[in-house]
Every structure is written in structure tokens, then in C-alpha cells.
Amino acid sequence: MSVEAFPLSNLFGWRGRARTCPVTGLVVNRESERLVRWNGVVAIVFLLLGTIAALLLALTRWQAVHLLAPIWFYRILTLHGMNMLIFFILFFEMAILYFAGPVMLGSRQPAPKTAWTGFVLMLAGALMTNATILAGRADVLFTSYVPLKAHPLFYLGIILFAVGALIAVILFFAALVIARREKSYEGSMPLVTFGALTAAIIAVITLLHGAAIYIPTFLWSIGIGEVDPQVYRMVWWGLGHSSQQINVAAMVSVWYLLGALTVGAVVVNQKISRWAFVLYVLFISMASAHHLLVDPGLGPAWKIWNTSYAMYLAVLASMIHGFTVPAGVEMGMRLRGFVRGSFEWLRRAPWSDPGFSGFWLSLVIFGFMGGITGVTQGTEQINIIVHNTLRVPGHFHVTVVGGTALSFMALTYYLIPLVYRRRVRFWRLAKWQPFLFAAGIVLLSMSMTFAGSFGVPRRHADITFPQAPFTLEFPPVVDLLMAGIGIGGSLAALAVLMFVAIAVGSVFFGRPLDLANLKPGEVGVPQGVLRLPPQTYPAESSERAHGVGTPGTVILVFVFLAVFILYYFTNWKILSMIWKMG
Amino acid sequence: MSPSTHELQSGLIAPRGIWWRPAGRQERTWIIIAFCWCLVLFAMMPFWHIKGGQNPTGMRSRVKPEAFMERTLRFVEEYKVDEVNGIPVVAPPPGADVYLLAQMWSWYPALRLQEGVSYTFHLSALDVNHGFSLYPANLNIQVIPGYDYGLKITPNKPGEYRIVCNEFCGIGHHNMLGSIVVEPARVADARPEGGLR
Numbered sequence: 141m142s143v144e145a146f147p148l149s150n151l152f153g154w155r156g157r158a159r160t161c162p163v164t165g166l167v168v169n170r171e172s173e174r175l176v177r178w179n180g181v182v183a184i185v186f187l188l189l190g191t192i193a194a195l196l197l198a199l200t201r202w203q204a205v206h207l208l209a210p211i212w213f214y215r216i217l218t219l220h221g222m223n224m225l226i227f228f229i230l231f232f233e234m235a236i237l238y239f240a241g242p243v244m245l246g247s248r249q250p251a252p253k254t255a256w257t258g259f260v261l262m263l264a265g266a267l268m269t270n271a272t273i274l275a276g277r278a279d280v281l282f283t284s285y286v287p288l289k290a291h292p293l294f295y296l297g298i299i300l301f302a303v304g305a306l307i308a309v310i311l312f313f314a315a316l317v318i319a320r321r322e323k324s325y326e327g328s329m330p331l332v333t334f335g336a337l338t339a340a341i342i343a344v345i346t347l348l349h350g351a352a353i354y355i356p357t358f359l360w361s362i363g364i365g366e367v368d369p370q371v372y373r374m375v376w377w378g379l380g381h382s383s384q385q386i387n388v389a390a391m392v393s394v395w396y397l398l399g400a401l402t403v404g405a406v407v408v409n410q411k412i413s414r415w416a417f418v419l420y421v422l423f424i425s426m427a428s429a430h431h432l433l434v435d436p437g438l439g440p441a442w443k444i445w446n447t448s449y450a451m452y453l454a455v456l457a458s459m460i461h462g463f464t465v466p467a468g469v470e471m472g473m474r475l476r477g478f479v480r481g482s483f484e485w486l487r488r489a490p491w492s493d494p495g496f497s498g499f500w501l502s503l504v505i506f507g508f509m510g511g512i513t514g515v516t517q518g519t520e521q522i523n524i525i526v527h528n529t530l531r532v533p534g535h536f537h538v539t540v541v542g543g544t545a546l547s548f549m550a551l552t553y554y555l556i557p558l559v560y561r562r563r564v565r566f567w568r569l570a571k572w573q574p575f576l577f578a579a580g581i582v583l584l585s586m587s588m589t590f591a592g593s594f595g596v597p598r599r600h601a602d603i604t605f606p607q608a609p610f611t612l613e614f615p616p617v618v619d620l621l622m623a624g625i626g627i628g629g630s631l632a633a634l635a636v637l638m639f640v641a642i643a644v645g646s647v648f649f650g651r652p653l654d655l656a657n658l659k660p661g662e663v664g665v666p667q668g669v670l671r672l673p674p675q676t677y678p679a680e681s682s683e684r685a686h687g688v689g690t691p692g693t694v695i696l697v698f699v700f701l702a703v704f705i706l707y708y709f710t711n712w713k714i715l716s717m718i719w720k721m722g
Numbered sequence: 723m724s725p726s727t728h729e730l731q732s733g734l735i736a737p738r739g740i741w742w743r744p745a746g747r748q749e750r751t752w753i754i755i756a757f758c759w760c761l762v763l764f765a766m767m768p769f770w771h772i773k774g775g776q777n778p779t780g781m782r783s784r785v786k787p788e789a790f791m792e793r794t795l796r797f798v799e800e801y802k803v804d805e806v807n808g809i810p811v812v813a814p815p816p817g818a819d820v821y822l823l824a825q826m827w828s829w830y831p832a833l834r835l836q837e838g839v840s841y842t843f844h845l846s847a848l849d850v851n852h853g854f855s856l857y858p859a860n861l862n863i864q865v866i867p868g869y870d871y872g873l874k875i876t877p878n879k880p881g882e883y884r885i886v887c888n889e890f891c892g893i894g895h896h897n898m899l900g901s902i903v904v905e906p907a908r909v910a911d912a913r914p915e916g917g918l919r
Contacts, residue, residue, distance in 0.1 A: 164734070211893055244734065281890050285851045287867065288892070327738030369851060369866050400732035407733050411742040412749055434778045435864045436845070436871035443778075444767045452760035459756040463749065471730065520767045521776055527862040528853045528888035595860040597853070597888035601896040608899035609807040609828070612857060612884045675732040682730040689748045697752055701759065712766070718859050720775040720840075720876040
């Protein structure tokens with residue numbers, strides 16, 4: 141195997157509690173591995189809860205079905221937001237941090253007892269908040285804008301969860317320090333770990349905003365002090381939007397990770413990819429402004445500077461990754477012999493491996509749909525025709541769901557054999573799962589986006605306005621689009637249920653896997669695990685690869701840019717036709 | 723020109739030695755193009771403030787909900803012309819300050835405006851956040867208690883408009899609907915104040 145094994149220093153005698161992975165050569169300590177496993181399992185349980193909620197919501201906004209009564213619609217919407225955007229995704233990210241830190245660097249797990257304390261705090265907090273929501277004491281939606289008031293336990297649960305997450309993030313930093321000091325690796329940390337590090341730094345920024353807003357709000361809920369509604373919105377979105385940027389940085393790291401495992405993607409240029417991650421850290425927490433563009437409390441200079449992340453430098457970062465990730469795949473595939481034409485490398489990619497298909501679909505959906513809609517809608521003036529319409533969830537369901545969640549699912553297909561050391565159950569189903577999920581979420585998001593451009597509001601229990609003093613009838617095409625939301629949402633939910641069945645079935649009831657004795661063609665083991673592609677190439681072939689470059693990726697990024705420009709200026713055109721306002 | 727020689731590795735491998743090399747030709751070209759596009763994206767916003775007709779700038783000030791309520795009541799008293807479903811219909815003169823109050827779960831009052839004429843809208847809320855969403859023009863503004871958002875607004879098409887609340891404001895949120903009727907410019911011209919010329 142051409143994998144360069146991580147240096148096997150044996151300095152402090154903890155090696156007895158570690159194993160060397162026969163596939164990747166990683167030295168895995170048992171404590172970190174247990175933390176990865178349990179954070180992963182709990183993440184998937186919250187994903188299941190959030191998905192059941194999603195199904196109920198999709199079937200309510202599908203006006204012809206209209207399943208839930210208004211009070212339950214808002215309650216389940218609160219539950220859905222909390223479990224998907226916070227509990228599922230952060231538990232999974234904690235698993236990624238334990239993996240990208242101590243496991244990938246081959247170090248020991250710092251302070252395992254503290255790590256488990258963090259885990260328990262997160263779990264207790266999540267349960268407390270969920271119980272409060274389901275008891276009907278927190279019908280305030282995910283954002284809980286004051287002066288809407290929830291039961292104090294709702295806020296307290298989130299605070300406990302955040303403290304637990306902060307502990308895990310600090311231990312990740314500690315692992316980096318220990319690994320360096322104990323020389324468990326040589327050179328610079330791998331790119332994937334570096335990306336995870338930026339996610340962790342953004343997590344600290346996010347959690348500080350969370351503390352700054354949830355602690356005063358908790359105190360206010362028990363009768364101490366006041367919270368200004370506009371200040372709440374600004375600081376809360378310092379948490380709410382930045383937490384989505386943790387997801388972006390984590391997702392891009394997972395792209396590099398899955399590219400390496402599935403097709404031997406290389407890092408075309410370490411410096412460029414790392415700089416792009418640094419740009420995320422520097423600029424991405426300014427995105428709170430995306431939610432405040434038509435707010436009364438802030439002026440245009442503040443809005444323009446912040447919504448654009450200081451001249452779109454975080455967007456630049458994403459556009460760089462949007463080049464370097466597919467370019468790395470292309471160069472890796474070309475190095476493995478898929479050199480014909482511009483796209484043989486893509487055609488001959490392992491499409492039946494859910495680890496690869498999920499990764500690639502996530503990249504395309506996030507970039508083409510999520511990125512373009514996000515930048516456009518986050519433009520100060522264009523936001524006038526977007527704010528709080530269905531265009532907003534239409535955007536973030538192709539970033540955080542079609543992008544982040546899908547990449548995490550794809551990663552799970554590799555974690556099952558590598559970390560849980562089980563065969564993937566229902567393997568035939570698994571091959572189709574990413575495609576079904578992608579189709580569902582794309583249909584959902586496009587329906588939302590088009591419905592939103594007719595002014596259909598988000599977070600709305602009944603757009604027939606049954607008891608309103610006036611009547612409003614949306615055009616018939618909106619009915620079709622709302623059906624698209626119902627059907628797309630149901631398909632995506634079905635795909636997640638498949639995923640949960642596969643993951644839980646594999647982890648708890650799957651056949652154990654002996655990674656040292658893998659036979660070719662074994663069922664239930666992704667091809668990258670059966671035969672890990674080369675992870676490093678000698679200088680001569682590397683130089684030749686640089687000489688050829690990545691012509692296919694160049695075509696892809698220019699198609700992307702053309703779509704971006706078209707969509708962006710179409711929105712300015714639509715804006716110019718509405719009532720004048722200033 | 724060929725980029726510097728170095729070993730290609732995946733993102734799983736810790737790179738050793740000097741790995742901070744200049745970008746290859748294709749990467750560099752893409753970064754430059756992407757950066758230029760970012761500058762265009764940025765420049766469009768100040769440009770629209772100068773040349774465009776739709777900007778969320780407005781006059782922004784703090785206001786006590788009770789004070790805003792009082793001003794709205796005075797506005798209604800002054801220009802009320804009708805009543806519909808128990809809600810007063812108000813027809814302010816061109817250029818007037820228009821007060822629109824959001825509260826659980828109604829917009830107060832209903833408005834009758836003229837096409838092509840500017841008004842200064844004042845939006846605020848009595849209780850919690852609300853969302854001003856004009857249908858079918860699809861013009862959306864956040865309404866926050868304690869803040870007066872004063873925006874110069876010019877209806878450009880006659881017709882019956884609705885104000886949807888698009889910020890969650892409690893259990894009756896989905897029944898919160900207001901009304902704006904925009905009369906065509908010709909009808910407006912025929913009004914007495916038009917005859918003074």
C-alpha cells in the first residue's frame with residue numbers, strides 16, 4: 141500500500157490502548173474512537189427526530205394535505221430547527237473534531253473524563269430543550285426572538301449544550317498541542333485537520349455569541365433585566381449564522397477527507413487551500429448581517445460591509461474551495477490513469493460508492509444552488525424581495541442540508557467500516573440513498589425558492605389565511621410549488637429514514653469487519669476501504685500532473701460562474717420593477 | 723511555465739518540508755477572476771444606493787410603543803375615509819407621513835394610496851417582531867417593537883395589495899393580514915387638490 145503510515149512514536153506508553161488501522165495506517169486510540177462513535181450515534185438519533193418533524197412540516201405546507209393544526213405546526217417547526225441545526229449537526233461535528241484531532245494526528249485523547257462530561261452536558265441540554273418544546277412551553281421557533289418568551293428551561297438547555305460543546309472544542313485544541321509536543325506526527329498538520337481547526341475556531345466565536353445572548357435572555361425569562369429586540373437579533377445571528385459557518389468549514393474538510401478516501405484526491409496546492417480556510421475564520425462571522433438587511437436598527441454602511449464579509453472575502457474562500465476540491469479529485473483520478481478527454485475522471489468515478497456520490501452531490505448542490513442563492517439573497521437591496529419569504533429556507537436547505545448533512549451522511553458510510561468496524565448493512569439501498577436524498581432536497585429547495593419569489597412567507601401555518609379580516613389568494617402555480625415542497629420534503633425524509641436504518645442497523649446489528657483481512661469485492665464495504673487509493677505521489681509524476689492541470693474542473697467552474705452571474709443580475713432586474721423605496 | 727516541483731499528497735497526509743509554493747497557473751487565474759467577481763458583487767450595493775430605486779436605508783429611530791400607537795391613532799383620526807371589517811381605511815394626501823402599526827395579529831390601519839406618489843411609511847410594532855410583506859409586489863421589511871422604520875415608498879402600480887405578516891408572532895400569525903389599495907394615477911388627478919392648477 142502506498143499510504144504513508146503516520147509516524148509510530150511510542151513515547152508515553154499509551155500505545156497499548158491504541159490500534160493501528162490496517163487500511164489508513166492511522167494510530168487510533170480507543171478513548172477518542174469511543175467518543176467519535178457515541179457522538180455519531182447520538183447525532184443520528186437527533187437527526188431522526190428532526191426528520192420526523194420535517195416530514196410533518198412538509199405535509200403541512202403542502203396545502204392540499206395540511207396535516208398539522210397551527211399550534212402544532214409552530215411547535216414542530218421549533219423542534220425541527222433545534223434538532224437539525226443545533227443538536228444533530230453539532231454532535232456530528234464533535235465526532236469530526238475527535239476524529240480529525242487525536243485520531244488523524246495519532247495522538248492520545250486529552251482529558252477523556254472531561255470529554256465525557258462535555259458529552260453528557262450536551263445530551264442533557266438537548267433533552268431539556270426538546271422536552272420544553274414538546275411540553276408546549278417554548279412555541280417561539282428556533283430563533284426565539286424576544287420579546288417572545290419561552291420557559292426558562294428552553295434557554296437553560298441550550299446554554300448547557302453550548303458549554304458541553306465548548307468543552308469538546310477546547311479538548312480538540314488540546315489534542316493539537318499534545319500531538320505536536322509529543323511528536324505523534326511530523327511536518328504540518330494534514331489539510332483535513334487544518335480545516336477542522338478553522339471549524340473549531342469558528343465554533344468558539346459562535347459559542348461566545350451564544351453565551352452573550354442566551355444568558356441575558358435566560359435571566360430575562362426568570363424576570364431579571366431586559367433584552368432589546370434589535371440587539372437580540374444582531375447578537376443571536378452572531379450565533380445563528382456563524383454556527384452555519386462551522387458547518388461550512390467542517391463540510392469542506394469532509395470533502396477533502398472523502399475525496400482522499402474515495403478516489404485519492406490530492407491537494408493541488410496546500411497553501412491556497414489553507415488560506416481559503418483562514419479567510420473563513422477572518423470574515424465569516426460577519427454574516428449575522430444577512431438577517432438584518434431590512435431591519436430598522438442598522439445603517440447601510442454597516443449592512444453593506446458586514447453582509448459582504450468585507451468585500452466577499454469569505455465568498456472568495458468558498459469559490460477557491462469550489463475549484464480546489466474538484467481539481468484535487470480530477471488530478472488524483474488523472475494520476476490513477478483516467479486521463480482521456482476533459483471528463484473521463486468524472487465519468488469513471490465510483491458512482492456506486494455512496495461515500496463518493498454523497499460527497500460529489502453535496503459539492504454540486506452546495507456550490508451551484510446554495511452558494512449562488514446565498515450570495516444573491518444576502519445582497520443588501522435584493523434582500524427586500526427575499527426577507528422572510530420561502531426563498532430563505534429554499535437557500536439554507538441546499539447549504540446545510542443538501543451540502544453539510546449530505547456530506548456527513550457520505551462520511552458515515554466510511555466511518556461505519558473504519559471506526560465502528562462493521563459492514564454497511566442494506567448495501568444496495570445505501571448505493572441509492574445519496575441520490576434519492578439529493579433529488580428530494582433539490583425539489584424541496586427549488587419549490588421553496590420559486591414559491592418565495594411569489595411572496596409566500598416562510599414559517600407560516602396556513603397561506604389561505606382562514607380567519608383574516610381580508611382575503612388573499614396566491615396564484616394557482618403556488619399550489620403546485622407547495623406540493624413540490626411536500627413531495628420533495630417527503631422524498632428527502634424517506635432518504636434520511638433509509639440512512640438512519642442503514643447506520644443504526646450497521647452499528648448495532650452489522651457483522652463485525654476484520655479490516656486486516658479484507659477480500660476484494662466484499663459486500664457492504666465501500667471501495668475506498670477495500671482498496672485505499674494512493675495518498676501520495678512521487679515528485680516526477682506530481683510534476684507531470686501539474687503540467688497537465690485540471691481542464692475538466694476549469695470547464696466546471698466557468699459554467700458555475702456563468703450561472704452565478706445570470707442568477708445574480710436577474711434578481712437585480714426583478715428588484716428594479718417593484719415599488720420604489722428608500 | 724511549470725509550477726514548482728513537489729510531491730502531491732491527499733488531505734489526510736501531514737505535509738513535510740516546504741509546502742507553501744506559489745499557485746499553479748489555472749488556480750491563480752481562477753482566484754483572480756473570482757476576486758474580481760467579488761468586487762463586482764460588492765460594488766453593486768453602493769452603486770444601487772446612488773442609481774437604484776430600492777434601498778432599505780430609511781430614517782431609523784427608537785420609539786416607545788405607546789408613543790408610536792398615539793401617533794398612529796392621530797394619523798387615523800386625521801385622514802380616515804372609511805371602515806372595512808372594523809378596521810379604519812385611511813387615505814393620506816401625497817407626501818404624507820403614513821403610520822402603520824403591527825400588533826398580534828393585525829395591521830392597523832388599512833390604507834388607500836395613489837399610484838406614482840411618494841409617502842413616508844413609518845413601521846413599528848406594539849408587542850413582538852412582525853414582518854411587513856407586501857403582496858403581490860413582494861416587498862419585505864422587518865418590523866421591530868421599539869424602533870420606527872421610516873421609508874419613502876412609491877406605489878408604481880394600481881390595485882389591491884395585501885400585507886402579509888412574515889415574521890412569526892405567535893399562534894395567530896397566519897391570520898395577520900392587512901390591506902393597501904392603490905388608486906390609479908388618473909383617478910388621483912381628478913381629485914380636487916389636482917384642480918388647483
